[in-house]
Amino acid sequence: xxxxxxxxxxxxxxxxxxxxxxxxxxxxxxxxxxxxxxxxxxxxxxxxxxxxxxxxxxxxxxxxxxxxxxxxxxxxxxxxxxxxxxxxxxxxxxxxxxxxxxxxxxxxxxxx
Amino acid sequence: xxxxxxxxxxxxxxxxxxxxxxxxxxxxxxxxxxxxxxxxxxxxxxxxxxxxxxxxxxxxxxxxxxxxxxxxxxxxxxxxxxxxxxxxxxxxxxxxxxxxxxxxxxxxxxxxxxxxxx
Numbered sequence: 249x250x251x252x253x254x255x256x257x258x259x260x261x262x263x264x265x266x267x268x269x270x271x272x273x274x275x276x277x278x279x280x281x282x283x284x285x286x287x288x289x290x291x292x293x294x295x296x297x298x299x300x301x302x303x304x305x306x307x308x309x310x311x312x313x314x315x316x317x318x319x320x321x322x323x324x325x326x327x328x329x330x331x332x333x334x335x336x337x338x339x340x341x342x343x344x345x346x347x348x349x350x351x352x353x354x355x356x357x358x359x360x
Numbered sequence: 361x362x363x364x365x366x367x368x369x370x371x372x373x374x375x376x377x378x379x380x381x382x383x384x385x386x387x388x389x390x391x392x393x394x395x396x397x398x399x400x401x402x403x404x405x406x407x408x409x410x411x412x413x414x415x416x417x418x419x420x421x422x423x424x425x426x427x428x429x430x431x432x433x434x435x436x437x438x439x440x441x442x443x444x445x446x447x448x449x450x451x452x453x454x455x456x457x458x459x460x461x462x463x464x465x466x467x468x469x470x471x472x473x474x475x476x477x478x
Contacts, residue, residue, distance in 0.1 A: 276444075285463065289405075296455060296468040298403065303463065340405055344464045348419040350395075350407040 250275050252348045254339075254353035261358060267328040269356045271341035276321045278345070285344035288317055288326045291355075292337040300339075301326065328358075336360055362386040362467040364456050369472030372446055382439040382456030382469055390414070390434040393422065393459035396441045398452035399471075406452075410459070424450075446476045 251274040261267045274322060277284045288301040297310050301317035314329040328335055341353040373398040382394070396408040409430040410419045418430050429442040439456050452473040460466040 283462070287463065287465065289465070296470055297465070298468070299466055302460075302466070308466075337406075342405075342465065348407075349408070349421050350410075350464060352405040352407070355404045 249312065250277075250302050250343050250351050251342060252341050252351055252353040254341060254360045257354060257356055259356055260330075261331045261360060263333060263360060264330050267335075267358060269326045269339055269341075269358075271319075271324045271326070271353050273322040273324070273343060275283055275346060276341050278321060278330050279284075279325075283285075286324050287342045287344065287359070288315075289340045289342060290307070290335075290337055290351075291340065295337075297340065331358070333360060362458065362468060362472075364458065364469035365413070366454060366456055366469045366472035369454065369477045372448060373478050374476055376446055377442070377444045378444065378446060380441040380454055380456075380472060380474070382441075383460075384437045384439065387458070389437040390430075392461075394430075394432060395459060395465060396428075396430060396439075397435070397455045397457055397468075398450075400449075400452045403452075403455060407468045408454070411439070421447060440459045440478045443474070446474075448476050450474060452475050 253272045257272045284304050289297040291297045300311050305317045318325050338355045363385045365383045372378050393412045395410050411430045427445045431440045455471045456469045457465040458467040
């Protein structure tokens, strides 16, 4: 199974400052069709997960442009350019290249 | 808009069974695969099962294989998860999530809590 390792697991941030979360995969996530099926999810306290980014860098409709995804192969990053209070929660990366199973990272808790 | 509403959770004794439902609306249910994902209290996300749009193929996590069955009724726009031989470690919030054409988990339900305890 593909293992996704996120760092840091806890990320204290200051409002208005940038934040960055790393996700490293045990296997390359490039699929045979050339796409890379790495997504990022946000889970605010008490809420269901919400997909922010798909295929490494495609932002979902309605997601603020302060969120961006980048990376390739086995190394990926979610960046928040200027953290706002509503960004507090846990962030997960997920791979959909080598399935089953679909696997998630351990989660990174972002707190102000 | 897409809506996914889970139901059927509750407290159940170890070894017993439970069936979860996920009512879908706001999209053509019969055109999309569907997942179940769970989250144990205070823990991360764990994929449980996937069923294709027409029910022709199903996949399971090793942790539930042989005990859980995913199914769907496209005439009722409803996804199911039959959970048998439940264990304490199955205690979690269970989410249904929609599969997009080429990507996964684009929409999630609110979740339903299953507690396995004597």
